[in-house]
Amino acid sequence: MDVLHQISTVRKTVGSLKGPIGLVPTMGSLHQGHLALIKQARRDNASVVCTIFVNPTQFGSGEDYSLYPRDTEKDLSLLDSEQVDLVFCPSPEEMYPEGFDSWVNVGALTSRLEGESRPDHFRGVCTIVLKLLNIFQPDRAYFGQKDAQQAMVIERMTRDLNIGTEIVRVPIVRESDGLALSSRNTLLTIEERKAALILSHSLELAVKMYNNGQRHAEDIKQEIGSLIANEPLAIKDYISVADPVTLDEIENADAPVLIALAVRIGKIRLIDNVIIP
Amino acid sequence: MDVLHQISTVRKTVGSLKGPIGLVPTMGSLHQGHLALIKQARRDNASVVCTIFVNPTQFGSGEDYSLYPRDTEKDLSLLDSEQVDLVFCPSPEEMYPEGFDSWVNVGALTSRLEGESRPDHFRGVCTIVLKLLNIFQPDRAYFGQKDAQQAMVIERMTRDLNIGTEIVRVPIVRESDGLALSSRNTLLTIEERKAALILSHSLELAVKMYNNGQRHAEDIKQEIGSLIANEPLAIKDYISVADPVTLDEIENADAPVLIALAVRIGKIRLIDNVIIP
Numbered sequence: 001m002d003v004l005h006q007i008s009t010v011r012k013t014v015g016s017l018k019g020p021i022g023l024v025p026t027m028g029s030l031h032q033g034h035l036a037l038i039k040q041a042r043r044d045n046a047s048v049v050c051t052i053f054v055n056p057t058q059f060g061s062g063e064d065y066s067l068y069p070r071d072t073e074k075d076l077s078l079l080d081s082e083q084v085d086l087v088f089c090p091s092p093e094e095m096y097p098e099g100f101d102s103w104v105n106v107g108a109l110t111s112r113l114e115g116e117s118r119p120d121h122f123r124g125v126c127t128i129v130l131k132l133l134n135i136f137q138p139d140r141a142y143f144g145q146k147d148a149q150q151a152m153v154i155e156r157m158t159r160d161l162n163i164g165t166e167i168v169r170v171p172i173v174r175e176s177d178g179l180a181l182s183s184r185n186t187l188l189t190i191e192e193r194k195a196a197l198i199l200s201h202s203l204e205l206a207v208k209m210y211n212n213g214q215r216h217a218e219d220i221k222q223e224i225g226s227l228i229a230n231e232p233l234a235i236k237d238y239i240s241v242a243d244p245v246t247l248d249e250i251e252n253a254d255a256p257v258l259i260a261l262a263v264r265i266g267k268i269r270l271i272d273n274v275i276i277p
Numbered sequence: 278m279d280v281l282h283q284i285s286t287v288r289k290t291v292g293s294l295k296g297p298i299g300l301v302p303t304m305g306s307l308h309q310g311h312l313a314l315i316k317q318a319r320r321d322n323a324s325v326v327c328t329i330f331v332n333p334t335q336f337g338s339g340e341d342y343s344l345y346p347r348d349t350e351k352d353l354s355l356l357d358s359e360q361v362d363l364v365f366c367p368s369p370e371e372m373y374p375e376g377f378d379s380w381v382n383v384g385a386l387t388s389r390l391e392g393e394s395r396p397d398h399f400r401g402v403c404t405i406v407l408k409l410l411n412i413f414q415p416d417r418a419y420f421g422q423k424d425a426q427q428a429m430v431i432e433r434m435t436r437d438l439n440i441g442t443e444i445v446r447v448p449i450v451r452e453s454d455g456l457a458l459s460s461r462n463t464l465l466t467i468e469e470r471k472a473a474l475i476l477s478h479s480l481e482l483a484v485k486m487y488n489n490g491q492r493h494a495e496d497i498k499q500e501i502g503s504l505i506a507n508e509p510l511a512i513k514d515y516i517s518v519a520d521p522v523t524l525d526e527i528e529n530a531d532a533p534v535l536i537a538l539a540v541r542i543g544k545i546r547l548i549d550n551v552i553i554p
Contacts, residue, residue, distance in 0.1 A: 099433075104380070105381075105382060160379035160408075161404075164288070
C-alpha cells in the first residue's frame, strides 16, 4: 500500500493504477462505517484509493477541529488489511497553500439542517471533495448515508459541475444498540455514550409514529423534542422532517421523507437520520 | 469539424481525439483575437476544441446579455477554416438545467476592477469555465490577455482546485489604430468607434508617463481621467494601477505594474489593459 503526502506524487501513482478506480475520502479515525465504504469500493472497482485529511475549512470557529480524533497509525494498519492500493495523507499546507482563495458553493441545499447550524461547513466540504476528485479523477467516490445532507450536496455539485465521477451512497452502520458509527463517538464519556442513544431512539420513535399512521411533521418533531428534553445530557440542535430530494421542511410527512437530527451530548455534536422510502 | 450541442456527445467524441487537446472557450462573435487563441492552440496541441456559448450567469441584471452580438453561422465557418476539430454550442438549458445550484467563487482577486463593477461576473465565469474544463478535460486552455483579470482568476481557480489543465494566456490583438479587439466593438456606431480609441490612447499615455519617470499611480490616474473626461462620448468606469499578481492598487508604480481601465462609450462598456513588465 502506497502512503503518499504530496499531490504531485499522487497524480503520478494514480496513473499507473488499474481502472476503474474507487475513491473513499475520509477524515481518518476510521471505524466500521468507513470500512463499509471501502468494502463497497473494493467490490465495484479494480483499485481503491483512500484519503485521510481532517479538513480545516469545514470546521467553523469554535467547532472541534483541534479536538477531532486523529489516529493515523491505526488508520493505516486498517487500510492495509483492507488491501487499499493507495492512501493520501496530505498536510493542511499541501491542500491549502498560501494565497488559496477558490471555493465551491452549493446553494439552497446547504442552507438547511447542518448548513443552518454550521454556516461555512458545506463550502469547506465541497471545496475539498472537488479538489480530491480533480487529483484522483476516480470513476466512483463513496460517501456514507450517515451524513445524508453531505451526500446530497456532493451529488448536486458533481452533476452541476459536470464532474465525471459517480457518487455512491453507502448505508449507515450502527453499533448493536443502535448508535450510528461516528469518529466523534470516541470522544464520549461512558455516561455520554449511554445518553447518545437518544438519537437512534428518536428516529425509532419517529418511524413508529409514522407506521401508526402519524403524518403531521410537527407532531413527530414535538414527540422527539420531548424525548430529547428528558435526557439531561442532551441538547437538541435541530429535528428535521424533510423532502429527501430538496430538503424542504414538509408539513405532511408522506413518504418518501427524510427524518434527520443533530443533538449535542455534552460537548460532542452528533447527527443521525433515517429515510422512510 | 464536429458541431455538437450535448454534453454527453462531447464526452464521447473527445475521447477519440488525438492528444494533447487544446480548448478555446468563447462567447462567439469571433474576431482576430479569438483566432490568435486558436492558432496558438493549434501550434501547441494535436487537437483543438472550441466552445461557443454566451454564458448568461456572467452577465448582471441590466447588463448586455440579450444585446451581446451573436453570429454562429459566421463563427462556424471561421472555425472550420482554422481546422478546429470540434465545436460545442450548447443551449443555456444544457449548461444550466433546472435545479442548477453549484457555483465556484474566487475570493479577493474578484472583488477588484471588473468585480467591483460587476458583482457576480466572475462567479459566472469561473463556474462555466470549470464546467467546460470538466467536460473536455483538455491539456491546455487558452484565454486572451485583453481580459487580464479573467485570465488571472482562472489561473488561480485552476491552481487552487487542482485542475489538471494548463492555462495559457495569449497577447491582446489590436486594430491598426490601437483599439483592442472585442466582440462588443461591432455594437459601436461610427462616432463611438472613433471615441473608443480613448482606451488605447489612455494606456499609451500611461506608458509614456512611466517611461518619462512618473511613478505616482495617482498622477497617472488623474492624467488618464482628464483625457477620458475630454471625450464627450466616454464615461470612465474605473482606472486601475495595480500589482499584476494580487491586483492590489499600488501607490508607487514600480514595474511590474498592470494598468487597466473600463470605459463606457455610449451604451457599450469596453475594457483594455497594459502590463509594464
